[in-house]
Amino acid sequence: MDWDVYKVRGTVFMLQTVVAGEPIVLLKAAPAGALSLRTARADITLGCHMNKQHWITLQPDGGLDAAFVDELVTESYLLVVENMSQTQQPVDPATFGQRS
Template sequence: MSDHDDQPLDRTVQERAAERTRELPGAELTHPFGPDWDVFKVRDRVFMLQTVVAGEAIVILKATPEDSRSLREAREDITPGYHMNKRHWITLHPGGDLEPSFVDELVTESYLLVVEKLPRSRRPVDPDVFAQPSRG
């Protein structure tokens, strides 16, 4: 047993990521792999997963291969996607300095990567204009 077994689970990153999904049109929480995995989908396509691995509450998100590589190189709290294609998915770990706005941005990007692959008729938003700053 490690010292971490007595520590409360840090779910800050998971909570922030889940909060952001509530703002995304068409996003839904499912449990196809059982109660230990929160799987977030848009139009039946996965864009985010959450689970606990080795005492860490992790978030797994889709990313472009370029972003995935640069994020992993720049940040210790971002690693290749757990149990996913390592080029197209990243894992966010708690305990680092992932700012809430940065988590929001990563969740939104993952969502949009999935939405842009959907047929236009199935897209809940236009990925080219969603989350763009309003001009006023």
């Protein structure tokens, strides 16, 4: 199985691969948010091969809206950035996406 790995400053925030001919995406998530997403949606499951509390898997059934997936990817990215020292952060997670 080949994995596409997406990192920010050397830390993984997204993984992508193909399982049984279908693409899956793994994203970092806050534990409470991950649990809420998994409870509410059948197409979001435990993080395959990752810490089940901090990672989610987006299933390939086509039911996930592209804008929603974009939101989840951005949240994953910002979760990783928030844990970096301020000098390492490529963006300010508190103001990311806001217009000045």
